[in-house]
Amino acid sequence: GQQLNQSPQSMFIQEGEDVSMNCTSSSIFNTWLWYKQDPGEGPVLLIALYKAGELTSNGRLTAQFGITRKDSFLNISASIPSDVGIYFCAGRYGSSNTGKLIFGQGTTLQVKP
Amino acid sequence: GAVVSQHPSWVICKSGTSVKIECRSLDFQATTMFWYRQFPKQSLMLMATSNEGSKATYEQGVEKDKFLINHASLTLSTLTVTSAHPEDSSFYICSASLRGRRELFFGEGSRLTVL
Secondary structure, eight states: OOOEEEEOSEEEEETTOOEEEEEEESSOOSEEEEEEEOTTSOOEEEEEEOSTTOEEEETTEEEEEOTTSSEEEEEEOSOOGGGOEEEEEEEEOSSTTTOOEEEOOOEEEEEEO | OOOEEEEOSEEEEOTTOOEEEEEEESSSOOSEEEEEEEOTTSOEEEEEEEETTSOOEEOTTOOTTTEEEEEEETTEEEEEEOSOOGGGOEEEEEEEOOTTOOOOEEOOOEEEEEO
8 A cells, every 4th residue: 555654763953953854655646745743733734745846835944746646755954943843744635625645654752942 | 823723722522522623723714734644642643634524534544433533614624532431532633724834733632632
């Protein structure tokens, strides 16, 4: 079945540093989504990517949809303490409303003030 | 983004009882909703796809008789955990997308603890 490999599994960085995480898949997706999840809450959508090669920013966050459609990365610039949380990549295939969303294993980010 | 709300946010029940979790799309109609389960320190695992007016589609390994899904309207899907056992304790999260859009929006999650 579909598998997403997300790395790194965890990161402990100093405030102000940049962060990079990525996901690779054994299969092709037509949508890549990046979410952040805080403890005890549902995932919150950060960035959505719709086509191969697309590069999208949301404030200090930048994500790209890989050319092969099998990978994506998320960068966070100038990290701040509130960036702490678990970041998930997710790939979606199929039609717009019924396509399943498959999640990566998550990257736990800790930021030291 | 679209708003998806779940209720209850947490529930504690005795082993053998059934628990119902509601998922509502507050400002849009959702013909399809998805139910996920998340164990501590793990990722979200898709349990089933809930289709309005028809039977849900379950992922491999998910017991349809144990996890009953009813999508009776375009804004409400319910997940009922029947005869719950301690191993069913988990964080259950639903999601939905706007018609024609590929982003999925998630509810706040419902934490089930079975004693």
